[in-house]
């Protein structure tokens with residue numbers, strides 16, 4: 001985590017964002033429920049402190065704002081996609097405190113004190129994460145809309161199960177829909193990433209001269225994560 005904190009309301013707004021004050025929640029106008037009444041009557045702000053991809057953000061968010069909207073509209077992290085907004089498609093999948101979640105079903109205010117990983121946080125120093133590289137190598141996408149969610153689902157799987165079977169990959173991705181039908185290639189990409197990450201861990205272990213039993217097949221950020229929350 002970086003030392004500095006950033007104000008949620010102190011950063012230039014991202015794509016589609018509005019100005020200060022109450023923000024849209026769930027894609028609806030704040031005034032949509034009862035025209036004429038002030039939005040603040042229905043959207044009280046809640047103070048939150050969140051770590052997102054290693055950066056700490058502090059500020060206030062409307063109590064009804066989802067984590068997906070928060071990430072996209074306030075932080076400009078539009079890699080997280082919004083499809084169904086009702087927990088069916090998986091396009092909005094992110095990792096919250098080590099567990100895969102649908103960010104369209106999680107309130108940003110409920111994440112106070114939490115740690116969020118999005119697809120934007122995977123690459124390191126201009127090098128794609130092995131899961132991202134595997135998706136490219138296997139051409140595991142067509143339109144790409146579902147891809148960030150698929151990548152986060154694979155990342156969450158490999159964090160807790162570094163060497164999954166094809167059946168485990170399919171089960172882990174069951175909550176992520178792909179309208180383009182790229183499923184076979186997505187599974188191949190997940191298995192390729194697992195092999196790459198395990199190989200890298202073994203190489204690193206042999207360089208250190210240890211017995212290779214370390215759990216380095218994870219992403220190096222603290223070992224196996226918790227089980228998916230969905």
Ligand code: FES
Nearest residue numbers: 083084085090104
């Ligand atoms: S947008 Fe969240 S599950 Fe579809």
Ligand code: FES
Nearest residue numbers: 142144178179180
């Ligand atoms: S690549 Fe188009 S929805 Fe999956």
